[in-house]
Every structure is written in C-alpha cells, then in structure tokens.
Amino acid sequence: MKLEDKLFLVTFNADTESHLSVKDQAVCQQCQDKPCINGCPADCWEHNPEKNEVHVSFEGCLECGTCRIICPFGNISWKYPRGGFGVKYKFG
Amino acid sequence: MAEDKFDVVVVGAGPSGLSAAIALAKGGLEVAVLERGSFPGSKNVMGGIFYRQPLAELLPDFWQTAPVERPIIEQRYWMLGSQGHVGGGVRNQSFDGASPNCWTVLRAKFDRWLAEQAEAAGVMLLTETTVDSLLVENGRVIGVHTGLEDGDLRADVVVIAEGVNSILLRDLGIHPEIKSNQVASAVKEVISLPAEKIEDRFNLEHGQGVSIELLGTLTQGMVGIGFLYTNRESLSLGVGVLVSELARTRLQTNDLLEALKNHPSIRPLIAGGKTEEYLAHLIPEGGYHSVPAVHGHGWVAVGDSAMLVNSLHREGSNLAVKSGLLAAAAILQAKERGDFSAAGLAGYRQALEASFVMQDLKKYRKASHWLESNPQFFNVYPDLLNDAGTAFFRVDGKTKREMQREILKMVKTRRGLLRTALDVVKGGLTLR
Secondary structure: OOHHHHHHOOEEEOOOOOOEEEOOHHHHHHOOOOHHHHHOOOOOEEEEOOOOEEEEOHHHOOOOOHHHHHOOOOOEEEOOOOOOOEEEOOOO | OHHHEEEEEEEOOOHHHHHHHHHHHHOOOOEEEEOOOOOOOOOOOOOOEEEOOOHHHHOOOHHHOOOEEEEEEEEEEEEEOOOOEEEEEEEOHHHOOOOOOEEEEOHHHHHHHHHHHHHHOOOEEEOOOOEEEEEEEOOEEEEEEEOOOOOEEEEEEEEEOOOOOOHHHHHOOOOOOOOOOOEEEEEEEEEEOOHHHHHHHOOOOOOOEEEEEEEEHHHOOOOEEEEEEEOOOEEEEEEEEEHHHHHHHOOOHHHHHHHHHOOOOOHHHHOOOEEEEEEEEEEEOOHHHHOOOOEEOOEEEOHHHHOOOEHHHOEOHHHHHHHHHHHHHHHHHHHHHOOOOOOOOHHHHHHHHHOHHHHHHHHOOOHHHHHHOOOHHHHOHHHHHHHHHHHHHOOOOOOHHHHHHHHHHHHHHHOOHHHHHHHHHHHHHHHO
C-alpha cells in the first residue's frame, strides 16, 4: 500500500498557515543527510534541488515531532497547529 | 480578571491530564482542561494497551462503561526472522473475568470517554485550544497563554500533560530538546477485520484479545519493536525505532511497516483486512535518566511530558494515570497549605519516586542505553535464533549430534560462544 493512499485515509483540517518551518535554509544546505526527509512518516519534507532548499508540506503532518528531534542542527521550528486544526484521528 | 482564574489548569486531555483533573475536581478544586484537538483523543495515539490499574483507583469498574476493545488474555512475544518467527507467550483466563488485567483501546474513543467523566466530575473542558506558552511571573508559573482572543488563563498550578512533544517544558528551560536516542518514532495502521475472523485467527473466545510484541528483523537491525494487537473489529499493527536509528540508516518507518505487513508470520493474520487509518507518534524510550524535573513553582509535569514510559514492559498509559493521580494528591495538599511553590509541590516528586512509576524506571535505568550499544540483539540474534530453531526441527538425515554441531557453529561464527554467554550474563545484570 502506497503511503499517499494511507494518508488519504487520515482526516486533516489544514490551517492556512504552517506550524512547521525551516529556521535557516543556509543550515540545511550544510546538512548532508537531511534526515528530516526519511524520518518523517508522512513524506512532508522534501529537498528542492533547483533552489537548494528544504520545503515542508504541513497540511499532511501527523504531528509526531520526529522531524524536530531528528534534525541534527535543531533547525526546524515546530509548533502545535492552532486549536482545532491539523490531524484528526478517528481511531487513535 | 477573577473569572479567568482557576485553581488548576491542565494542558492536554490524555490519560495523565484527565486523571489529574478528575481527582482534583473530586477534591473540590476548580479545574480547566485545555485540549488542542477538536475533541479529546483526536490527536492521541498509542499501541495500545490500557491497564485496569491505576485508573480503577479513581474510577472503580470503569471498564463496564468505557469503550475498551478486548481484554487481553494472552500476551505473545515473537522474535521475527526473515521467514518466520520463534515465539512464546502466556495465556490465562484469569487475565479476564471480574477484574481484567488490561485491554486494547483506541485512544480517539477512549480519551473522549474519559474526558466525559471529567466533565461529569465538574471539570471545565475547552477543546480546540492550543496553549502557546506559560505565563511566568517572578520565576513562578501563574497560568497559560492560549491562541484564543483574551486567551490568558490564570491558575495556582498548571499541570503540563502535553504528551511527548512537551514544548512548554522545553520553553520553561526544564527539558532541553529531547535527544534522538531517547524517543522512538512509531507508525501504526488500524486494520479492520470482522470479530469472528479475529477470534478464529487468534484462537480466542468471544470478545477476548491477544497482544503480540514483535522483535527481530522487522526493525532491520535498528533498536526498535513492533506490535500486533486485537481490537473488537480491527487489528492495530505497528513498528517503532529510535529516532537516532532512523538518522543513521536513512530508512523510513512506513517502509518497515509495509515489510511487516508482508512478513509470512503476519500476512495471514491481517489477510483480507482493510486499512482504516495510518498514525504516527513518538514514544519516550529514554527511561529513568531522561525524566526531567517534574515540578516547580506553580507547575507539575505528568505522563509522556515527563518521559514516564516503561518500554521494556510496554507500559505507558498506566504510568501516565498514576503520575496524574499523584500530582493531583500533591496539589490538593498544597491547596490546604496555600503553598504552590516548588517546595509546596515537592510531595509529587517524592510520591512518584516511591511509586512503581519511578521504581520500575529506576530498575531498568541501564536498559535503553545497553540495548543501543549492543546492536547484536537487533542485527544478529533474530536470524540466529530463527535459523537455530529451524535447524533443530528440520529432519534431513543428519544425526542429532551433527545438528547440534551445526547450531553451535552458527553461534560461534555469527556471535562467538563467549560473547553470547557474556550477552546473557550482562543482559541479566542490566535488567535485574
């Protein structure tokens, strides 16, 4: 089963503003491994090779916190989404 | 404003925060619980096993009305190899009956119910309310700042029950960012299957359940575990590994889960099931040495926020409930004395230390580091055990003495006899 098909099963109430961001793109450019990308269980993080920037799609975030912990440079700003927004589990 | 002052504000409607809130309300205090989700449980994830104790101390017979899934009468442990598993387990009818030991639960249902009990006890529940920061004055926590308009709430004590991502404790300077080897990143699928199929496949009588803890090749050499739990009409299948291991291997947890679903020991158990939901969550794994300060001037921390998880025994929500109850008891004492300083709330830390929560974490204080620095338990022994077991049962014309030599050779070449013996002894000493 593809990850995108699994994520399709999850209910999200996406905010208009991101609760996740890169603090400093220059730091990401120094980062060889970019473990935020494989560490995220929902494929939210990606590297744009043209701009050489790391981007996040916060709308599909499962709010686990792995990206914040795995970033070797503490370069991810991670907040909880505003009240009522974000992932909404049916089963939990 | 006086109307915005509570005796206690609890941040987070999970088992720890709600247990504390109910106990405090029963003790006569005015309590508000702030929950960022649209309903309590909508953000909450665990495997998940929920034990009768200690919640039954607070809500006797709660399971008669609570949305529990199946009482667990059999706990299996499987060491997965690439083509099968070596396993064992304990099954006993006495795990069910008048006082069941534990159940599977689905937290979006269970926590919602627990929050209703809190409201019935007089707790004010505010959902869709994210706490952005603590209000601190002269080194004392005096309330919380929420994202709402006029969103400051004042309280004598703030109970920090945010869960593992405790941003408030970090911002308070209590808990520097959690280290990547102190938490596991776990993913889970809830897979629906008719009750009769579950009962047939897992050898169960009506309504009863099985838990299977999975070790071995499923984590591809990384420090981690998996699980398969039976719910009423679904299975919970998941896997988690230390975040530091994901950084090292560049693997993704969902790929481990997909491989697990296709493992020959798991595949027939979930066959025909439909994935209903995919979930992810961090699990505190750091144990005793990762527990931060749990109280200060005007605040206490409970549950996952305080890293209170006994991962070797897959216990977490019971530690959460216990910490919530002990925090509530300490706050009630502090209220009597009118002293909400760190000294006034110190009874919480003392009671926590004396309880099974910290006693158990202390007992296993060396375990998480030991497993991390002994990767053979994840990358050598699983296949070794499975291959040795397979050689033991395979009849192929060899004499039993030859078979034994073959197994001995496997141990010698893959780990070494002395090292294996030392692993056993050291393991015993670490966990004693």
